[in-house]
Amino acid sequence: MHNSNNMKEEIIRISGVNPTKCMRCGKCSATCPAYDEMEYHPHQFVYMVESGDIEPLLNSESLYRCLTCFACIERCPRSVEPAKLVEAVRLMAVRRQGANRMTANDVPAKLDDETPQQLLVSAFRKYTK
């Protein structure tokens, strides 16, 4: 198991984000369309990663609510790009052995006649490793 400093460094490395640039304005969270369903919001990802408080993020449902809409990346006045941190923590979570969020067995129950292939491939890309 990683310690929190190693995890922080790995997240920073794979995301390319520098959380110390954040000025805590909250604009990322204000614009986030998944805000209502998130336990930790984009600005919280930024300061929690900065302070090495990774474990709660790794176990949070918030990871699976981010829509990859790039709104927080676009609208952050300091170019912090919070969604890249969400992505890095999510990958750290689903890369763990047996931690896939979704399996092929879950799919039939979620399909309807109109489900586009794009939905399936996107969900697999986001929720599994």
Add this chain to the structure above:
Amino acid sequence: MILSYFPGCTLKNKARDLDEYARKSAEALGVTLEEIENWQCCGGVFTTAKDEIATKLSSVRILKAAAEKSQALVTVCSACHNVVKQTNHAMQNDAEFAGKVNRYMAEEPYAGETSVYHYLEMLRDLVGFDKIREAVKNPLTGKKIAAYYGCLLLRPGKVMAMDDVENPRIMEDFIRAIGAEPVVYAMRNECCGGYVTMESPSLAKKKSTAVCENAVAGGAEMLVTACPLCRYNLEKNGATVPVVYFTELLAEALGVKEG
């Protein structure tokens, strides 16, 4: 004009209309779209993680195939376009990433040489909206149409470089070119709920309904999109006006929709 073309998996299945009308309309405008051979699915979403290599190889192979023919690459689906363009940008700007990717490439390395156009950009920059206006046989006169950009067509702005990210006009200009009237509304570049509908259908419902209600309040009689997932989410969550692909409207206006 001959351009390389990547349709993507959804356009071969649930979104056949998006593909078929794109090809027919292109022919009518003097553009031949040459489908990349043996392409594989782009994966639907771009992952911003720098250490994700394998998941981006299909996009690089598509880009490289176009480069080998010295052709620009055209995509239609907003998601494919986003993934392929962001991958191309990473190949151009992230040397470490590009180096790792090129270890998987037989023969020549790829360094981001291909120009990537969304079909709408092709219409604007390579064909020209004026020429489209002249080619229109059945103008959609008086039809009030709301362009739904969603997230993937425009963002991230500095990578996609398609239009002003917060105040775009490419789809509105397209709507004007086919003789209809664009409805501009606040939610046109906000998310429909995307793939999170798998995890939380209620989130997708809330987001899609807000988009549709906002467009209808502005007087829209129809929503137009380039994204099969946007269309699915909007329709599934009770859109009160038809949601159509932009290529369908183009084919109709150009008189190539039937036969």
